[in-house]
Amino acid sequence: MAFFNRKKPELTDISQIELPAHIGIIMDGNGRWAKKRGLPRSAGHSAGAQTFRKIARYCSDIGIKHLTVYAFSTENWRRPEKEINALMKLFKEYLEEALRDFKDDSIVLKFIGDRTAFSPELLQLMEENEEESKDRDGMVLNIAMNYGGRAELVTAMQRIAADVKNDQLSADAITEQVISDYLYTSGQPDPDLIIRPSGEHRTSNFLLWQSAYSEYVIMDVLWPDFKEEHLNQALIEFANRNRRFGGV
Numbered sequence: 436m437a438f439f440n441r442k443k444p445e446l447t448d449i450s451q452i453e454l455p456a457h458i459g460i461i462m463d464g465n466g467r468w469a470k471k472r473g474l475p476r477s478a479g480h481s482a483g484a485q486t487f488r489k490i491a492r493y494c495s496d497i498g499i500k501h502l503t504v505y506a507f508s509t510e511n512w513r514r515p516e517k518e519i520n521a522l523m524k525l526f527k528e529y530l531e532e533a534l535r536d537f538k539d540d541s542i543v544l545k546f547i548g549d550r551t552a553f554s555p556e557l558l559q560l561m562e563e564n565e566e567e568s569k570d571r572d573g574m575v576l577n578i579a580m581n582y583g584g585r586a587e588l589v590t591a592m593q594r595i596a597a598d599v600k601n602d603q604l605s606a607d608a609i610t611e612q613v614i615s616d617y618l619y620t621s622g623q624p625d626p627d628l629i630i631r632p633s634g635e636h637r638t639s640n641f642l643l644w645q646s647a648y649s650e651y652v653i654m655d656v657l658w659p660d661f662k663e664e665h666l667n668q669a670l671i672e673f674a675n676r677n678r679r680f681g682g683v
C-alpha cells in the first residue's frame with residue numbers, strides 16, 4: 436500500500452473507539468421543540484431537563500470522565516421572567532433530587548459560572564451538591580449556570596491582575612497554563628468534543644478559551660429529542676476526525 440495513502444479505517448462501534456476525555460454539550464432547541472407542539476417554552480425546558488438527566492447518566496455509564504453542559508448563559512437573563520423562573524425551578528428540582536437520590540452515585544457535581552446571581556436557596560443547593568459529591572471517583576459533571584466564556588475570562592484576568600499586584604504572581608510567569616488555571620474549569624482537561632444539537636453553527640460564548648482545539652459536532656436534532664444514539668453518533672464522528680492541533 437502506498438505510504439501516503441494511509442487512511443484511518445472508518446470506526447463505527449463505540450466499544451472500539453477512543454472516547455473523548457471531556458465532552459461539552461450546548462443543550463439547544465428546547466424552545467423550538469415546545470413551539471412545534473404548541474406548548475409553552477417552559478415545557479421544552481422540562482423535556483430538556485429530562486434529556487439532560489438521561490444523557491449525563493449515559494456519559495457516566497460509558498466512561499466519559501468530564502461532561503460540561505450549558506444550562507444557563509450570562510445572556511439568558513434577557514429572556515421573559517416567566518421562562519427564567521421556570522428554568523430556576525428546574526435547576527432547584529434537579530439539585531434537590533441529586534442530594535436526595537444520588538447518595539451512592541459516583542458523579543462529581545461542579546457548577547461553573549457566576550453563581551452570585553442566583554437565589555440564596557439555589558446557591559446553597561449548589562454548594563451542598565459540590566460538597567456532598569467532591570470525594571467521588573466518577574465523571575465530573577460541570578453544569579454551566581450563569582456562564583459566559585467572555586465573563587469567565589474577565590474574572591480570570593481580574594484575579595490574575597490582583598495576584599500580580601499582591602506579588603503572588605509575576606507578569607512574566609503568565610502562560611497559557613496559568614490562564615487555564617484561573618478559569619472555572621481549572622485542573623480539568625479541555626473539551627475534546629463539543630456537541631451542539633438543533634443545527635445552529637455558533638459557539639454562543641461556551642468555553643471560549645477551553646475550546647480552542649475542540650471538535651464541534653453539530654446535529655440536526657432538538658435537545659429534548661436527543662437520545663443515547665445521537666451521542667454515539669457524535670462519538671463516532673469524533674473518532675473519525677483527524678485532530679492535528681495546528682500540526683500536519
Ligand code: FPP
Nearest residue numbers: 462463464465466467483484506525526529
Ligand atoms: C437553549 O434552548 C436552552 C436553554 C437556554 C436552557 C437549557 C436548560 C435545560 C436543558 C434544562 C437543564 C436542567 C438542568 C437541571 C441542568 P432554547 O430555549 O434557546 O431553544 P430555542 O433555540 O429552540 O428557542
